[in-house]
Amino acid sequence: xxxxxxxxxxxxxxxxxxxxxxxxxxxxxxxxxxxxxxxxxxxxxxxxxxxxxxxxxxxxxxxxxxxxxxxxxxxxxxxxxxxxxxxxxxxxxxxxxxxxxxxxxxxxxxxxxxxxxxxxxxxxxxxxxxxxxxxxxxxxxxxxxxxxxxxxxxxxxxxxxxxxxxxxxxxxxxxxxxxxxxxxxxxxxxxxxxxxxxxxxxxxxxxxxxxxxxxxxxxxxxxxxxxxxxxxxxxxxxxxxxxxxxxxxxxxxxxxxxxxxxxxxxxxxxxxxxxxxxxxxxxxxxxxxxxxxxxxxxxxxxxxxxx
Ligand SMILES: NC(=O)c1ccc[n+]([C@@H]2O[C@H](COP(=O)([O-])OP(=O)(O)OC[C@H]3O[C@@H](n4cnc5c(N)ncnc54)[C@H](O)[C@@H]3O)[C@@H](O)[C@H]2O)c1
Numbered sequence: 001x002x003x004x005x006x007x008x009x010x011x012x013x014x015x016x017x018x019x020x021x022x023x024x025x026x027x028x029x030x031x032x033x034x035x036x037x038x039x040x041x042x043x044x045x046x047x048x049x050x051x052x053x054x055x056x057x058x059x060x061x062x063x064x065x066x067x068x069x070x071x072x073x074x075x076x077x078x079x080x081x082x083x084x085x086x087x088x089x090x091x092x093x094x095x096x097x098x099x100x101x102x103x104x105x106x107x108x109x110x111x112x113x114x115x116x117x118x119x120x121x122x123x124x125x126x127x128x129x130x131x132x133x134x135x136x137x138x139x140x141x142x143x144x145x146x147x148x149x150x151x152x153x154x155x156x157x158x159x160x161x162x163x164x165x166x167x168x169x170x171x172x173x174x175x176x177x178x179x180x181x182x183x184x185x186x187x188x189x190x191x192x193x194x195x196x197x198x199x200x201x202x203x204x205x206x207x208x209x210x211x212x213x214x215x216x217x218x219x220x221x222x223x224x225x226x227x228x229x230x231x232x233x234x235x236x237x238x239x240x241x242x243x244x245x246x247x248x249x250x251x252x253x254x255x256x257x258x259x260x261x262x263x264x265x266x267x268x269x270x271x272x273x274x275x276x277x278x279x280x281x282x283x284x285x286x287x288x289x290x291x292x293x294x295x296x297x298x299x300x301x302x303x304x305x306x307x
Pocket of ligand 1: 012020038098222
């Protein structure tokens with residue numbers, strides 16, 4: 001039988017996503033200790049106090065504490081949901097707008113956590129680039145990016161609504177970039193195990209516009225990403241077996257692919273792709289490799305500029 005709880009999880013970044021992830025962890029009680037770090041110790045302490053109220057109100061077994069990043073190295077898993085202060089003026093390829101601003105922050109965290117042996121889930125956008133940057137700078141081995149599993153969840157919801165079937169009946173993945181080069185694996189998608197014709201134009205439209213609709217309505221996406229983090233934590237910590245589409249290193253590229261976790265150990269399980277889907281995945285890999293090279297050659301300040 002798999003255990004249902006882990007000893008300690010750390011969350012870095014006390015903003016919209018960090019707050020929702022930590023509240024979800026307290027509500028579900030999957031960890032005994034929950035360590036919170038953010039740009040300032042006061043911010044982390046404030047969130048830990050709010051979470052302690054939640055713990056008391058719900059009799060949760062999870063004890064929240066604030067700390068510095070250096071105090072998190074004993075955790076089984078870390079979630080990086082920090083974001084530098086910058087204004088994203090992009091209308092297209094929006095997540096890429098954070099690359100230059102968030103790279104120094106991710107490099108700094110990677111230096112502080114060099115050689116950390118646990119699981120790291122990166123949420124910070126553009127997530128495929130930031131996951132690679134964190135992994136290569138820190139030397140950590142179990143680094144995964146959250147994004148394609150959220151895209152896949154949204155995909156299953158969209159298909160369910162368009163085909164008037166329950167979302168639980170749908171098997172299907174979105175892989176590649178968590179962004180404009182996401183690849184919808186329509187050819188391998190099934191409903192109740194049967195192949196179906198996916199209304200791709202409408203599905204793509206829904207995937208493209210959904211995050212923006214959420215953000216313009218409530219400021220930021222947070223509950224969806226928190227769910228994707230929780231689901232990935234369960235698999236990566238060996239609390240449950242199953243498949244998650246996560247950013248990982250695959251064939252000299254870092255992008256989202258399905259990973260089948262058994263006892264916390266991931267095994268890539270790419271579905272069969274058509275020629276067109278293969279071409280799209282290769283285009284995503286090329287885009288991400290080029291963007292990463294550009295990031296590496298962009299001069300970066302030694303000091304972090306955040307506010
Ligand atoms: N991968 C996904 O699926 C997904 C989904 C939603 C959001 N995101 C990304 O997650 C990130 C966080 O989003 P958010 O809405 O919570 O942002 P936010 O601005 O609300 O919060 C960011 C937090 O990071 C903190 N921070 C800044 N510098 C820090 C540092 N050096 N160390 C520790 N903490 C620091 C800030 O003080 C703030 O509390 C963004 O990059 C966002 O684009 C990713």
